[in-house]
Amino acid sequence: MSTVEQLQDLTKQEYKWGFVTAVEEDRLPAGLNEEIIRAIAQKKDEPEFMLEWRLKAYRYWASQEKAQAEPKWANVKFPPIDYQAITYYSAPKQKTELKSLDEVDPEILETYSKLGIPLHEQKLLAGVAVDAVFDSVSVATTFKAKLAEAGVIFCSFSEAVKNHPELVKKYLGSVVPYTDNFYAALNSAVFSDGSFVYVPKGVRCPMELSTYFRINAQNTGQFERTLIVADEGAYVSYLEGCTAPVRDENQLHAAVVELIAHDNATIKYSTVQNWYPGDKEGKGGIYNFVTKRGKCLGKNSKISWTQVETGSAITWKYPSCILQGDNSVGEFYSVALTNNYQQADTGTKMIHLGKNTRSTIVSKGISAGHGQNTYRGMVKILKGAHGARNYTQCDSLLIGDKCGAHTFPYIEVKNASARMEHEASTSKIGEDQIFYLQQRGISREECVSMIINGFCKAVFRELPMEFAVEAQKLLSISLEGSVG
Amino acid sequence: MSLLDIKNLHASVNGVEILKGINLTINPGEVHSIMGPNGSGKSTLAGVLARRESYEITQGQVTFNGKDLLEMKPEEAACEGLFLAFQYPVEIPGISNAYFLRTALNAIRKYRGEEELDAMDFLPLLREKMRLLEMDDKFLNRPVNEGFSGGEKKRNEIVQMAVLEPMLAVLDETDSGLDIDALKVVANGVNSMRSTERSFLVVTHYQRLLNYIVPDYVHVLVNGRIVKSGGPELALELEEKGYSWTEAEPAGARR
Ligand SMILES: Nc1ncnc2c1ncn2[C@@H]1O[C@H](COP(=O)(O)OP(=O)(O)OP(=O)(O)O)[C@@H](O)[C@H]1O
Ligand SMILES: [Mg+2]
Numbered sequence: 111m112s113t114v115e116q117l118q119d120l121t122k123q124e125y126k127w128g129f130v131t132a133v134e135e136d137r138l139p140a141g142l143n144e145e146i147i148r149a150i151a152q153k154k155d156e157p158e159f160m161l162e163w164r165l166k167a168y169r170y171w172a173s174q175e176k177a178q179a180e181p182k183w184a185n186v187k188f189p190p191i192d193y194q195a196i197t198y199y200s201a202p203k204q205k206t207e208l209k210s211l212d213e214v215d216p217e218i219l220e221t222y223s224k225l226g227i228p229l230h231e232q233k234l235l236a237g238v239a240v241d242a243v244f245d246s247v248s249v250a251t252t253f254k255a256k257l258a259e260a261g262v263i264f265c266s267f268s269e270a271v272k273n274h275p276e277l278v279k280k281y282l283g284s285v286v287p288y289t290d291n292f293y294a295a296l297n298s299a300v301f302s303d304g305s306f307v308y309v310p311k312g313v314r315c316p317m318e319l320s321t322y323f324r325i326n327a328q329n330t331g332q333f334e335r336t337l338i339v340a341d342e343g344a345y346v347s348y349l350e351g352c353t354a355p356v357r358d359e360n361q362l363h364a365a366v367v368e369l370i371a372h373d374n375a376t377i378k379y380s381t382v383q384n385w386y387p388g389d390k391e392g393k394g395g396i397y398n399f400v401t402k403r404g405k406c407l408g409k410n411s412k413i414s415w416t417q418v419e420t421g422s423a424i425t426w427k428y429p430s431c432i433l434q435g436d437n438s439v440g441e442f443y444s445v446a447l448t449n450n451y452q453q454a455d456t457g458t459k460m461i462h463l464g465k466n467t468r469s470t471i472v473s474k475g476i477s478a479g480h481g482q483n484t485y486r487g488m489v490k491i492l493k494g495a496h497g498a499r500n501y502t503q504c505d506s507l508l509i510g511d512k513c514g515a516h517t518f519p520y521i522e523v524k525n526a527s528a529r530m531e532h533e534a535s536t537s538k539i540g541e542d543q544i545f546y547l548q549q550r551g552i553s554r555e556e557c558v559s560m561i562i563n564g565f566c567k568a569v570f571r572e573l574p575m576e577f578a579v580e581a582q583k584l585l586s587i588s589l590e591g592s593v594g
Numbered sequence: 595m596s597l598l599d600i601k602n603l604h605a606s607v608n609g610v611e612i613l614k615g616i617n618l619t620i621n622p623g624e625v626h627s628i629m630g631p632n633g634s635g636k637s638t639l640a641g642v643l644a645r646r647e648s649y650e651i652t653q654g655q656v657t658f659n660g661k662d663l664l665e666m667k668p669e670e671a672a673c674e675g676l677f678l679a680f681q682y683p684v685e686i687p688g689i690s691n692a693y694f695l696r697t698a699l700n701a702i703r704k705y706r707g708e709e710e711l712d713a714m715d716f717l718p719l720l721r722e723k724m725r726l727l728e729m730d731d732k733f734l735n736r737p738v739n740e741g742f743s744g745g746e747k748k749r750n751e752i753v754q755m756a757v758l759e760p761m762l763a764v765l766d767e768t769d770s771g772l773d774i775d776a777l778k779v780v781a782n783g784v785n786s787m788r789s790t791e792r793s794f795l796v797v798t799h800y801q802r803l804l805n806y807i808v809p810d811y812v813h814v815l816v817n818g819r820i821v822k823s824g825g826p827e828l829a830l831e832l833e834e835k836g837y838s839w840t841e842a843e844p845a846g847a848r849r
Binding site for chain 2: 540541542543545546547548549550551552553554556560561563564565566567568
């Protein structure tokens with residue numbers, strides 16, 4: 111077999127997380143209108159302010175939809191989405207409030223343990239608290255008591271609305287207003303759950319926090335919302351993971367994440383995204399249209415995004431930082447992999463407002479099969495941002511000759527004292543490299559995954575240890591068979 | 595039984611025949627040297643033995659350790675005990691030398707049904723071999739060959755050979771790019787590995803290397819054929835007269 115043939119001999123590996131769990135669902139009828147919004151708010155027993163906010167968001171979204179203002183600038187192709195065919199609320203049926211993990215539907219517990227996320231605390235990775243979101247609802251949060259001791263609030267968004275309305279009211283929409291973009295508006299109107307984190311002044315969160323999102327139900331969208339607030343001097347590291355069953359039709363996932371870092375606070379946000387990518391012919395898969403943004407509100411604050419994106423049919427996301435506080439730091443480390451017919455348009459925005467603000471962007475795009483991988487990044491240095499600095503490194507790796515890599519860096523500088531550095535490269539995975547490693551006894555597949563892990567090193571080392579190992583494995587699995 | 599037996603080997607690249615009937619037998623414990631002008635096919639022969647895929651074998655057989663070498667994938671040949679020190683070692687960014695070599699050694703050990711080594715057991719072994727080649731510890735954690743000087747890359751090849759302990763080591767111009775001291779160090783490393791079981795095929799342009807690594811046989815490869823074979827004295831003769839005189843004589847590489 112020639113090299114080219116080998117390179118074209120694509121994924122024999124099936125998606126391993128594609129099973130469906132049989133649980134009774136409580137779902138609203140498909141379609142979207144004010145009645146549905148009210149029904150969601152009612153099901154969640156929300157205070158008035160939430161309903162009002164949702165309705166405003168809905169009305170804004172409806173006007174945008176009417177004006178056909180769905181964003182079209184991304185370098186991705188997909189047929190129009192029928193928003194009236196989607197179900198906006200689906201939850202596993204459960205009796206009222208859960209007192210403990212033992213009350214969680216065993217089918218759901220089983221699902222998470224199959225996914226390698228045991229929810230029983232004694233079996234958990236030490237030092238990681240998990241919030242599990244199944245379809246639209248948070249089903250379990252572990253290590254609550256231990257976190258409460260430190261004063262850290264880590265709960266589902268619904269609980270936060272009930273138990274900490276003042277915090278939610280203060281911060282919700284403060285970084286991503288519902289008018290931000292089409293999908294953010296949709297999310298604001300219909301979001302059903304997600305995670306909420308508040309780390310009080312001077313507290314270093316004693317463990318990694320993690321949310322595990324799972325789409326299970328058919329024909330539903332998943333719209334979760336995450337809000338993380340680190341008060342002065344606080345530190346928190348948060349990780350999200352995602353999977354979904356194999357289904358022929360596309361499913362929409364439109365999440366919003368807002369981060370707020372006060373003076374001297376640090377938030378590290380890591381994502382390992384492995385939504386169902388569709389099959390080898392490009393059928394099915396998740397549309398992952400996500401708005402993630404952090405605000406470095408206080409001086410010396412820091413927000414760091416790390417993402418490993420291997421799943422989804424289409425990924426559209428730009429985790430961004432607004433560097434408002436003086437000396438604040440924004441970071442974006444990304445590995446995005448597209449295989450078969452996956453498309454990714456991802457990158458970041460770094461908006462420098464404060465003095466001496468610094469940002470670092472490291473993006474590694476890997477394309478295999480017919481995958482299309484676009485990096486889109488913006489660095490904006492505003493007038494007041496004296497001494498701002500940005501370093502951008504953008505590398506693409508191609509496997510085979512039917513895939514594509516594209517780079518769109520936008521730079522806008524309004525302050526002459528700014529310093530910008532940009533490096534970019536595109537390379538093909540080399541037969542010489544593979545042969546060299548093979549000659550030392552290493553199998554071809556392992557060689558490829560080794561070369562790719564080396565390529566992604568600068569990003570992986572930003573991930574919490576346990577997850578870095580997971581991410582490496584995930585990358586190998588996602589590429590299995592793509593190089594002969 | 596011979597360790598390597600090459601019979602009438604013909605190989606082409608992109609339809610152009612490069613090896614035009616090679617015959618060569620190497621017994622356990624022997625050191626053979628191949629010399630020959632640029633472009634004569636020395637690296638091609640080394641590449642074919644290491645099972646590089648870009649070569650098309652059009653005729654002939656190669657037996658390695660009693661098995662059909664031409665049926666093996668590159669990693670199988672390596673696991674069977676064939677090592678190639680590359681003329682141009684390749685850089686692998688982001689992967690540390692130590693991690694790479696441990697992965698390689700464990701792949702080979704696994705193939706042989708031996709237990710894999712963890713980092714704790716492996717590191718002292720690697721350190722010892724690096725000391726033998728007078729390589730600094732800082733190379734443990736540097737990405738494979740990345741930014742290494744020409745000579746450092748060559749030394750690193752021999753470190754790898756020392757760790758992987760092959761049956762047959764093919765050294766493709768390991769001496770070129772080495773300074774005089776480094777040449778001695780590398781030759782030392784190779785000599786320390788000579789044994790009654792292990793064989794070497796040393797490709798070189800310079801007789802000088804053969805002062806340190808004294809071969810049992812020297813072969814002259816010209817235009818895809820072995821045109822002359824002899825003992826170490828042949829290398830001296832070549833140094834003196836060049837290659838042109840060898841071509842007139844009949845080939846007699848098979849012993
Ligand atoms: N991939 C290739 N495509 C075309 N020609 C090739 C290829 N590989 C080798 N050749 C040709 O085959 C011939 C033999 O090359 P080879 O590298 O084996 O020579 P060598 O004896 O090792 O030379 P040197 O002493 O310069 O290292 C050369 O003419 C070379 O150009
Ligand atoms: Mg050569």
